[in-house]
Amino acid sequence: MISSRDVTLSFGTGHARTDVLRGIDLDIARGESVAILGPSGSGKSSLMALLSGLERATSGEIRVGGTSYGSLDEDELARARRGRVGIVLQAFHLLPTMTALENVAVPLELAGAPDAFETARDQLQAVGLGHRLDHYPAQLSGGEQQRVAIARAVAPRPQILFADEPTGNLDGETGGGIIDLLFDCRAASDATLVIITHDPSLASRCNRIIEMQDGQIVADRAA
Numbered sequence: 001m002i003s004s005r006d007v008t009l010s011f012g013t014g015h016a017r018t019d020v021l022r023g024i025d026l027d028i029a030r031g032e033s034v035a036i037l038g039p040s041g042s043g044k045s046s047l048m049a050l051l052s053g054l055e056r057a058t059s060g061e062i063r064v065g066g067t068s069y070g071s072l073d074e075d076e077l078a079r080a081r082r083g084r085v086g087i088v089l090q091a092f093h094l095l096p097t098m099t100a101l102e103n104v105a106v107p108l109e110l111a112g113a114p115d116a117f118e119t120a121r122d123q124l125q126a127v128g129l130g131h132r133l134d135h136y137p138a139q140l141s142g143g144e145q146q147r148v149a150i151a152r153a154v155a156p157r158p159q160i161l162f163a164d165e166p167t168g169n170l171d172g173e174t175g176g177g178i179i180d181l182l183f184d185c186r187a188a189s190d191a192t193l194v195i196i197t198h199d200p201s202l203a204s205r206c207n208r209i210i211e212m213q214d215g216q217i218v219a220d221r222a223a
Contacts, residue, residue, distance in 0.1 A: 001160060001192045002028040002051055007060030009046055009215075020046045022215045024060070030159075033186065033193040035203035035223070038212035044196045045164055047212070051194065052162045053081045065159060082111050086153030086161045086191070088182070090168040092145045094137040094152075100124060100144075101133040104152045113156065123151040126188075127181055143174035147181065154185045161186055164196040179205065 009021040021043045028034055036044045049055040050062060053069055062069045067080050094103045105120035113119065124133055127147040137145055146166065153161060163182055167175030179202060186193040195206060203209045204223050211219035 001030040001032075001065060002026070002194075003061075003063045004051065004057075005061045007047075007050060007062060008058045009043075009050060009055070010058045020215055021050070021057075024217060026210070026217065028192060028194065030192055031190055032208060033183070033195070033206040034208045034210060035195045035197055035206040036210045036212060037197055037200065037203045039198055042212040043215040044212045046215075048162050048164050048194065048196050052085050052087055052160075053077050054087070083156045084159050086156065086158035088146070088149050088153045088161070088163040088166050090165040092137070092142075092149045092169075094145055094148055096137050099134050099136055100129060100140065100148045103137070103148055104155055107152060108155055111156065119155055120151070123155040124148070127151045127185075141174075142170050143178060146170060146178050150178070150181060150185060154189060154191075157189050158191055160192045160194070161189075162194050162196075165198070166195070167199075167202070 004024050004026045007021060007024040008019065011018045011020065024047060036047060038044045050057050065084060069077060072080060098106065101117065101120055101124065104123060105117040108116035108119055121133060124130060127150055129144060129147055132140060132144060140148065166182060167178050170178060183205065195202065197203055206223050209221055209223050210217055
């Protein structure tokens, strides 16, 4: 499902050059759950940004679902992500002027999905927010906002679900519930799940753990 070969990411030039990722070779099979584990600054979030198509590699090749990202322009890359890739971020990124229902439904509608609001309502009910459809983000707790973000990510039934430190802004109990929900959603759609984390206990819930340090993969093992 995901393949990268000798992928690098660098910023700046000359003495100001910073190498964020250095020679990443990685294969992730369809349906796998994979944790990318490492300390802050190890390059794990940057790797997710490249694999999800949010950023472009400096060099190397990335293929997702058989499509090479390097050959696509920005519009083609957006189309390649749409419906195929779902992303859950630590900061939620909900639109404050839209209700929970609208935050999930409007992206579906813009993508041309039929019955966008019905699908969004069903997905919000599935994550336990059927009673909060008309509430705005400011009226929701952090855990509820993350549930909306998960509903938005999984509503198009993506083949791949990325989650970057999805519990980083939540307390332990709420975060545990969010992780349970994330794995339930993955199972329901048989999606490939890639979780970026610095938490070994969360990583152990995945099928496979990839450890990063200083922009390189230093270990790749079954959980």
